[in-house]
Every structure is written in structure tokens, then in C-alpha cells.
Amino acid sequence: MTPSRLPAYAWAAPASLFGLVLAMLALRHGQIRLRAGIVEAHGRAIAWLLRTATLVPGGAAALTLGHVVVATSAEALEATRAHERVHVRQYERWGPFFVPAYLLASAWALARGRHVYFDNPFEREAFASARSMPRGVERRSPKRATEAQRHRAGA
Ligand SMILES: [Zn+2]
Numbered sequence: 212m213t214p215s216r217l218p219a220y221a222w223a224a225p226a227s228l229f230g231l232v233l234a235m236l237a238l239r240h241g242q243i244r245l246r247a248g249i250v251e252a253h254g255r256a257i258a259w260l261l262r263t264a265t266l267v268p269g270g271a272a273a274l275t276l277g278h279v280v281v282a283t284s285a286e287a288l289e290a291t292r293a294h295e296r297v298h299v300r301q302y303e304r305w306g307p308f309f310v311p312a313y314l315l316a317s318a319w320a321l322a323r324g325r326h327v328y329f330d331n332p333f334e335r336e337a338f339a340s341a342r343s344m345p346r347g348v349e350r351r352s353p354k355r356a357t358e359a360q361r362h363r364a365g366a
Contacts, residue, residue, distance in 0.1 A: 216248070222306035223277035223299075230279025233257065242285065249299060250279045251288050258283035266317060266328045277302045293341035301333055309333075 220227070227250075234252035237243050241254015261283050262270030273282035273291040275298035282288040302309045313333050320330040328334055 219303040220278060223302040223309075225277070225307045226302055226309065227277030227279050230276030230281065233260070233274075233276065233281050234279050236260070237281070248278065249296070251282070252279070253282045253284050253288055257281045268328065275299055275302065294337045297337035297340045298333070301336070 231250065234243055234250055234257075236256040237252040237254035239254070239256070241252060241257060243250065243252040245251075261272070261274055261281070265271040265274065270283075272287040273280055273295050275295045278299060280288065280292075280295045280299070282291065305312055313331065316331045316333060317327045321327045323330075329338075
């Protein structure tokens with residue numbers, strides 16, 4: 212992290228702190244590492260949480276909280292990295308307002324009869340930006356891609 216990035220880290224710090232608490236679950240039966248200024252963690256307890264306590268149909272492969280990304284496995288971290296990095300940038304933009312804004316956006320989508328996850332504009336940005344990244348930088352999980360494509364097709 213360079214000094215010029217300090218404000219972005221400070222602005223996202225409340226979410227990052229919560230993310231670090233979640234990442235601690237990987238201390239047993241998991242792994243925590245630092246990659247390009249982002250803490251990445253995966254493990255059994257995190258996998259259970261992501262499968263049972265998120266808005267994603269069928270459970271999430273990964274979740275970003277500030278500068279911390281937790282995932283169900285090392286493979287999931289790899290597959291969702293580009294998508295989750297977009298969420299890191301969103302946290303850097305919105306800071307402590309990101310989570311409320313994200314939840315409001317999901318509620319707004321639901322109120323309009325849209326999908327609570329795929330029609331959230333923060334997710335739309337993450338899917339669109341991750342898609343436009345060069346090969347090798349981004350590899351989404353096949354399940355997520357299939358669901359997104361099916362949803363766009365109106366199924
Ligand atoms: Zn997302």
C-alpha cells in the first residue's frame with residue numbers, strides 16, 4: 212500500500228475491520244493471505260456462512276468487506292477475484308455508506324419486482340467490469356455466470 216492509497220483504506224476501514232473479524236474464522240481449517248493490498252481468506256466456517264447468510268441464490272462464492280475478501284475456497288477466491296475487486300473499488304468510493312447503499316439498492320430492486328441480487332446496480336457494475344477485464348485477470352465461477360446469463364435472458 213502506497214501513502215497515496217491511505218485515504219481509500221481509511222474510508223473503507225469500518226467495513227475492512229468487520230471483514231478482518233470474518234477472516235479470523237479462517238485461522239482454523241482455512242487460509243489467510245495478503246494479495247496486492249487485499250486480505251483474502253477462505254475456510255470451512257467462512258464457506259458455511261457464505262452458503263447460508265447471503266442474498267445470492269444458492270449461496271455466495273465470495274464476499275468483499277472493504278479491503279477484505281472472504282471466500283468458500285482458494286478456487287473461489289481465484290474465480291471471483293475480478294468481480295470482488297470491483298466491490299473493493301465501490302467500498303473505496305462509498306466508504307461507510309456502501310453497505311447501507313447496497314442494501315437499499317437491493318430493496319429498491321425487490322420493490323420494483325426485480326431480482327434482489329442480479330438487479331442491484333452495484334452487482335451489475337461488478338459483473339460488467341469483471342467481464343471487460345483481460346483474460347487471466349478475471350475468471351468468474353461458472354455457476355454465477357450461468358445464473359447471470361439465465362437472468363439476463365429473462366428466465
Ligand atoms: Zn458481487
